[in-house]
Amino acid sequence: MHKYELVLLRLLAKKGVPLRPAEILEVSGINRDSLFWAVENLRSKGYIDVHRSIEKYATITEEGKKYAESKLPELQLLDKLAANGPIEISSMRSSEDQISLKWAKEKGFIAFQNGKMVLTDKGANAQKSGIEEDIVLKELYKNPEKISDFEAKYASSVSQLEKRKLIIIGSKNGISSVEITPKGLRAAEEEQEDEEAINTIDRRIIASRAWEGKKFKPYDISLDVEKQYIAKQNPLREAINRIKEIYLSSGYMEATGPIVLPAFWTFDSLFVPQDHPARDMQDTFYLSNPSSISVDNPRLLKKVKKAQEEAWHIGWSKEIAEQAVLRTQTTSVSIAKLYSAEVLKYNMPIKMFSVGRVFRNENIDPEHLADFYQTDGIVIGRKLTLANLFDSILRIYKPLGVKIRFKPSYFPFVEPGVEVQVYYEPKKKWLELGGAGIIRKEITDIVSSEIKVLAWGLGVERILLAKDPGIKGIYELYNNGIGWLRNKKAVIL
């Protein structure tokens, strides 16, 4: 048993009557906080009964404290008058002076003569022997819990102090007395005092080995503690990194390419006719600065123009191809690499991937964003098949543990065209993940008629959606809610 508990218990056992806290404080030498702690502990053990009542208490105001530590201002004035003789009234200017003047006058301690103030007999007496009001204030400052006693004995002084706002009297539900129980009486005889326990362990205790032979004060392990938060990577970044890791382990080279580019790289080079609806301002972001970007490859431009005009039976304009846009697909990165002369220097098959943002001119809502991530893969080789394409895509997505299927579809730059779908468990339906296919010969022939190119461009966010039940919609990823991120469960992708 703790020392304070034992002191209290033995005191109650010895006195044999209920004791008020004030009495205990007086005789036990325990401070106020420790006493109430001990009372609560003993009560919970059933060693004492606690009687409660509405208890008055005094709070000494800041002004009150100042006077309690010195003396009331009117008494300070009397001291000055006794020491220095009459004082000019006109010199009493400060607010402090005004207060002392007011009270000294009201209490008849001073009188005015020819613009000066002088001590009265009553004042001289008060100056010598002090006044009740001042003594009560000083006592209350020491023992504010004794307010009830003081009120009984010195009613007018207490009410005067309250009126002067030097003290505030309040009441609370407090302990009126504590009384020992039969169980407590036994305990008072049987219990031994605890050895001193260590609370906070510090450098001094460790270095001096002061902890030896002592107990450590235990914590209440059930208490709520302050929340700690982990600095986290964005879940979308984790998905991107995971995808890069899978490509890397499957032998793919990473490629990057520009986001601001001429329409040529996102449309014309991909066999998209110049009057295709996807090229509309309503769907694609066109730029006013820069408004156009030149394609400095006359040979390539000539070949693309020819392929476009033959297939679509409409004119083809270099100006339209050079309009500056934000890329609508990462396939533009792959195609630019394909057209770059260096690509044929590698041994076939060449496997490349890219992950990056693509842009669509959308009205933004929880399901539609203006920019989002796409991952693009291409394989360049001499003999490649649709079956190879399926295998390549499955190898990228199998490690993620998502269910993938292929269905025929149409994209202008591939033939055959494939839509890749992912199974979204929460809604029990297949979602489009992106497009894939074998790049049209009209495009690959420009590089070499010997090669075939498998390509796919798939959404990154949807993979995350299918994989992570903690993410309710794509919008959550871009809200960047710090609270959301702090509380987000970690998921192994």
Add this chain to the structure above:
Amino acid sequence: MTFEKAYLFSLTKFKLSDARLIDQITKMGFDVEDNNASEISVDITPNRPDLLDIYGFARALRYFMHRSKRFDYKVESKVPALSLSVGQNVKAIRPFISSFVAEGKGISENELKYLVNFSEKLGSIYGRNRKRLAMGLHDFSKIKPPVSYDAFSDLTFIPLNESREMRFSDVLKENEKGISYSHTIRNSEGKTFYPALVDAEGVMSFIPIINSNRTKLSTGAKSIFVDITGTSQYIIEKAADLFASVFIDLGYVISPVEVKYKSKTVMYPQMSSTTITIPASRIEENIGVRIGPNNIVSLANKMGYKAAIVGSNIRFVTPPYRLDIFNEQDVIEDIAIGYGYDYIQPEPIPSVQQGSLEDVTRLTGMLSKLMLGLGFSEMMNSYLTSEETNFDKMLLKHDSDYVKIKFSKEKQLNMLRNWILPQLIYNASLSQHEKLPQKTFELDMVFSLAGGKTLEEYHLAGLIVDAKANFNEIKGIVEALLSTVGLQYSIKEDKMGSFIAGRQAGIYVGNKKVGFFGEIHPQVLSNFGLEEPATAFEINISQAFQQ
């Protein structure tokens, strides 16, 4: 496209359960968007204008389930039902026209509804809002030859479903169709033309805006006149083939129309097919499965082709209504679809290539880890932002070297960001109720212009929102980061409006400023509605780490 299932099955002559129907449509390569008791909605991909009507769709479904034996779409009659002359004035705006007459037992209500709907769809989707293609249907018995197509002066006629005579110019101003399509007959200089089909009694059609009420096609009409006009000869020819095929499927007999240009005369519809011969082995090599010549022929039939084995090759004849078969790769795709993507066994590619990451991926990966180690959480914002956020709220003047969007559906997204910090502050302003300190970072791309060229660079920005956030703390973080990566840098005074004067500094590598840090100006915080002190840094990674 939304199809009434009962009518669809009356055309296919077989019924399918919902599950089976959806499965077949998916296998054909289309997405079912909606399905209820009476209707099914299918997303038709833009390469297949022949499926933009219930008849074409029913035909494809019949083939796909091996229920159709018809592979010839021909015009038996060589005698033109009409001769149509083309004038010189229309050359500048809409030079080409094809036409034919379909004769039957009287058009039914459903047929009229679906055929008109088809012509509208074809004009809006494949015809790019009637600009490159539009078509009209008329009651042939109400037409009085001779018929000519040309651009005319501002003539008057009674437009379809109107009760009064109107001038062409009035139609463009007052009629709903006229308002919608007036742009199709204006040239690039803004001059408006009035292309029209005219017979002995006057205007038959104000092209491609609206027909006349006089030649209106109604239920029961036995012979139907079809006109197709546009800007590409190839497209109007194929559209005639496509439309005539639908009438043939419905049991109509097609009579050709002779179109007389100044220098040549052409008969429509041509019902042209392309013959494509492909070695059977090449088909298998492209798809990656063993199919066999006989099976290829059967799969070709399933996709609507006439096909035959010729030695080791397969000869395919495309149906005249297909507009998307350019060459052998398109045929091979159809064979793969016929075979079924589900049955193609994935096959690995032998490869010894080693994977590799771009340098920037490895650099940003390292920096992100350091930021996480410093206790910063990662934000990912849009690259798109507004001038208000990027400049105004940050107390910066607009410079001209940023990438500007010409038109954005979201008005506040009108540029590509040239720094990251404004968005981080915005993120923090939305999370003020969260416990402090809040430390966030973003490492991603920003965009600027230099000498007319776009620079796409990586920035790293960090933000601390905390009651005790101060210059010394952020300086410590910047120094920890830069010294850890071993960058030789110096710190000099800086004067950015976004930060408090005297509590900010620039980061220099050599003589080049690559970043800055400091205490964010209280006015900036107020502009974002943030009520706690904040410090931040931003470093141009691409420049700081340039070798």
